[in-house]
Amino acid sequence: MLFTAKPCGCGRIRSHYAAFTCLLLATTPYTCLTAAYADTLTPVVSTMTHPVSPAPGQPAPKAETIIVNGIRHSAITSPDTANLLKNSMGYSSYSAGGVSSLPVLNGMADDRVNTLVDGMNIPPACPNHMNPAMSYVDPDSVSEAVAIAGITPVSLGGDSTGGTIQIRRKDPLFAKAGKILVTGHVRADYKSNGAGSGVSGSITAANDTISLRYTGSYAHATNYRAGGGTLVRSTSYLSYNHAVTLGIQKKNHLLAITFGQQDIPYEGFPNQYMDMTNNRSTYVDGKYKGDFNWGTLEVQGYWQRVSHVMNMLGDKGGHSATTGMPMNTDSRTAAYNILATIPLSTSHTLKAGSSFNHNGLNDWWPPLQGSMMMGPNTYKNINNGHRDHLGHFVEWNARWTSRFSTQLGVRNDIIMMNTGQVTPYSWSGMMSAADAAAARNFNAARRGRTDVNFDVTATGKWLITDSLSLEGGYARKTRSPNLYERYAWGRGSMATRMIGWFGDGNGYVGNLNLKPEIANTISATLDWHDPSSQKWNISVQPFYTYTHNYINVIRLSSATASPATLQFVNHNARSYGINASGHLNLWDTNKYGRADLKTNLNWVRGQDLVTHSGLYHQMPVNGSVRLTETYGNWSGRMDLTLVKSKTTVDWLRNEPRTPGYALLGIGSSYRWKMFTIDGSIDNIMDQKYYLPLGGVDTGVYKQTGSFVPLLGFGRSFNLSLTASF
Numbered sequence: 001m002l003f004t005a006k007p008c009g010c011g012r013i014r015s016h017y018a019a020f021t022c023l024l025l026a027t028t029p030y031t032c033l034t035a036a037y038a039d040t041l042t043p044v045v046s047t048m049t050h051p052v053s054p055a056p057g058q059p060a061p062k063a064e065t066i067i068v069n070g071i072r073h074s075a076i077t078s079p080d081t082a083n084l085l086k087n088s089m090g091y092s093s094y095s096a097g098g099v100s101s102l103p104v105l106n107g108m109a110d111d112r113v114n115t116l117v118d119g120m121n122i123p124p125a126c127p128n129h130m131n132p133a134m135s136y137v138d139p140d141s142v143s144e145a146v147a148i149a150g151i152t153p154v155s156l157g158g159d160s161t162g163g164t165i166q167i168r169r170k171d172p173l174f175a176k177a178g179k180i181l182v183t184g185h186v187r188a189d190y191k192s193n194g195a196g197s198g199v200s201g202s203i204t205a206a207n208d209t210i211s212l213r214y215t216g217s218y219a220h221a222t223n224y225r226a227g228g229g230t231l232v233r234s235t236s237y238l239s240y241n242h243a244v245t246l247g248i249q250k251k252n253h254l255l256a257i258t259f260g261q262q263d264i265p266y267e268g269f270p271n272q273y274m275d276m277t278n279n280r281s282t283y284v285d286g287k288y289k290g291d292f293n294w295g296t297l298e299v300q301g302y303w304q305r306v307s308h309v310m311n312m313l314g315d316k317g318g319h320s321a322t323t324g325m326p327m328n329t330d331s332r333t334a335a336y337n338i339l340a341t342i343p344l345s346t347s348h349t350l351k352a353g354s355s356f357n358h359n360g361l362n363d364w365w366p367p368l369q370g371s372m373m374m375g376p377n378t379y380k381n382i383n384n385g386h387r388d389h390l391g392h393f394v395e396w397n398a399r400w401t402s403r404f405s406t407q408l409g410v411r412n413d414i415i416m417m418n419t420g421q422v423t424p425y426s427w428s429g430m431m432s433a434a435d436a437a438a439a440r441n442f443n444a445a446r447r448g449r450t451d452v453n454f455d456v457t458a459t460g461k462w463l464i465t466d467s468l469s470l471e472g473g474y475a476r477k478t479r480s481p482n483l484y485e486r487y488a489w490g491r492g493s494m495a496t497r498m499i500g501w502f503g504d505g506n507g508y509v510g511n512l513n514l515k516p517e518i519a520n521t522i523s524a525t526l527d528w529h530d531p532s533s534q535k536w537n538i539s540v541q542p543f544y545t546y547t548h549n550y551i552n553v554i555r556l557s558s559a560t561a562s563p564a565t566l567q568f569v570n571h572n573a574r575s576y577g578i579n580a581s582g583h584l585n586l587w588d589t590n591k592y593g594r595a596d597l598k599t600n601l602n603w604v605r606g607q608d609l610v611t612h613s614g615l616y617h618q619m620p621v622n623g624s625v626r627l628t629e630t631y632g633n634w635s636g637r638m639d640l641t642l643v644k645s646k647t648t649v650d651w652l653r654n655e656p657r658t659p660g661y662a663l664l665g666i667g668s669s670y671r672w673k674m675f676t677i678d679g680s681i682d683n684i685m686d687q688k689y690y691l692p693l694g695g696v697d698t699g700v701y702k703q704t705g706s707f708v709p710l711l712g713f714g715r716s717f718n719l720s721l722t723a724s725f
Contacts, residue, residue, distance in 0.1 A: 117133050142168065159479045172204075261280075276308070278307070301335070351409075415451040504653045519547045545574065552573065578601075598625075635670075643660055
């Protein structure tokens with residue numbers, strides 16, 4: 001069943017919430033309210049390895065835990081899966097909607113990060129990227145989240161100049177021979193700021209051969225308040241996720257088929273002119289894994305359809321599809337992945353694979369009756385566009401001695417893109433003259449493009465001593481433009497402002513002549529730790545990237561205009577920085593429990609070598625300090641987040657400067673039998689601060705005519721409860 005609700009139907013929202021809660025609670029005899037808070041540890045990001053999923057039939061992590069970069073965490077209450085990777089080395093995210101943050105790795109954002117959800121590469125189906133890959137998965141259904149900054153193995157795919165993020169759902173569970181397994185959990189949560197609430201859970205019924213699992217989630221919030229009580233408009237959201245997984249295993253073979261559906265009736269975007277007024281996704285994902293005498297074979301095929309609608313929610317001036325500016329997108333993705341892992345000897349392994357991803361896109365804006373600007377035609381933004389990605393790779397892993405290993409990989413990707421002819425709102429009239437002329441030129445041009453890309457990765461790991469290791473290498477990574485970077489053709493002020501996923505208020509124009517960007521990265525990770533790796537460790541990771549044909553922008557409007565009209569162009573660019581993390585076990589005794597101190601620090605700087613402007617969305621120096629204490633079934637934590645002022649900005653985009661800030665949070669949880677209760681306070685001092693990567697508040701711009709940075713989340717009291725069975 002698919003649950004829906006309308007933005008203004010409070011009673012309907014409550015009814016769906018109650019129905020969904022009853023559905024989950026019916027699977028367990030325990031009644032519960034509210035859900036869990038993150039017990040985030042500082043992860044260690046490897047430049048050449050990534051965690052391996054549990055073997056078929058092996059127990060998965062408990063329902064209330066996940067693995068983030070190889071470290072077990074408590075479940076996170078935020079409905080935004082991108083928050084699972086908070087405090088990862090080199091990782092940050094920038095605000096969009098409540099469940100749709102966009103990832104940044106080492107200063108490379110969004111499309112430059114290859115984000116895989118259960119192996120699926122899901123391109124955004126929106127000119128504002130309101131539906132990124134991680135927005136399609138509920139964090140409660142995640143078993144493993146991995147961020148690899150900079151150097152990414154070629155086996156994980158192409159289009160990854162910034163790095164790779166892997167999100168894995170829980171594998172099917174099976175019972176022991178002759179047994180029946182029924183297991184699951186239910187979780188609910190509440191946040192005072194924005195009256196955020198949610199419920200999620202899963203139930204599995206299985207024998208030793210067949211496993212059937214249902215997972216579902218609901219998340220809702222109203223507009224949040226910043227520190228000091230300022231209301232931040234267009235930050236409400238409502239989201240539903242449902243998935244059913246059938247698993248079949250026999251000896252050394254595992255087949256898993258997942259059918260899923262997501263419905264987001266509405267989601268506000270404070271740094272965009274538009275909001276999401278509906279997003280419905282349906283997908284089928286089939287995976288096979290088999291162990292043979294020669295090695296392991298993994299085959300995956302998936303299909304997804306996304307129907308996406310944008311307009312303006314009430315607090316932006318729109319109330320229905322007959323007001324504001326309706327915009328529709330329909331996307332279909334069909335793909336396969338094949339991976340063969342062949343042990344050549346006890347110390348050498350060869351991986352070879354092939355993948356294909358077809359993404360078809362239609363983006364059209366229906367006419368607004370009675371409008372002189374938006375009509376009488378349908379504005380065809382992307383007409384039968386497609387981006388087909390065919391890739392092949394070979395990767396060689398070798399362990400030369402007990403202390404030294406290497407990885408060498410080569411990859412070829414062919415990107416084939418094209419789109420049909422387009423239509424402006426009107427072919428005549430002064431108000432449509434710029435778009436009409438642009439449409440004629442676009443339709444007359446040759447629009448088909450084929451890019452042939454090559455990637456190379458070479459890394460090594462040296463265990464210098466039992467307490468010191470060095471890991472690093474070189475990567476050549478390539479990314480071809482997305483459909484909007486090449487094919488967004490409009491030149492009118494209103495049309496261009498509808499294009500852009502940067503949250504900066506500017507308008508964007510595509511460029512048919514864009515070339516793929518090629519990033520050359522060198523990176524190293526020095527890890528110093530006690531011999532047992534239990535008492536303390538310090539990791540330092542410097543990196544440098546030179547990007548040839550970096551896709552940046554030039555101004556088409558005057559140098560002082562705000563908002564500006566920008567066009568995508570190729571420039572050379574460089575970025576460099578250093579990431580660091582540390583861990584110290586303060587004590588570990590039966591009398592006083594265990595206490596740990598964890599820290600991380602990230603610094604990045606990027607520059608366009610043609611305009612000499614700073615690259616957009618570069619996080620200023622930031623870090624965190626976390627103190628945790630665990631005593632029996634009780635645990636407590638205290639977090640301090642520190643962010644320096646943002647002074648290096650992209651002047652081409654009129655990127656705002658933001659002051660530095662410090663945020664303090666505390667939390668505590670207690671586990672009793674199958675229940676876990678958690679309470680926490682975020683931003684205890686109710687600090688008013690601006691998000692360095694949040695872009696500008698378009699709601700304030702509409703009221704005052706001035707761009708100001710987006711305000712961050714104010715103080716919030718959180719309560720959660722999880723029950724497992």
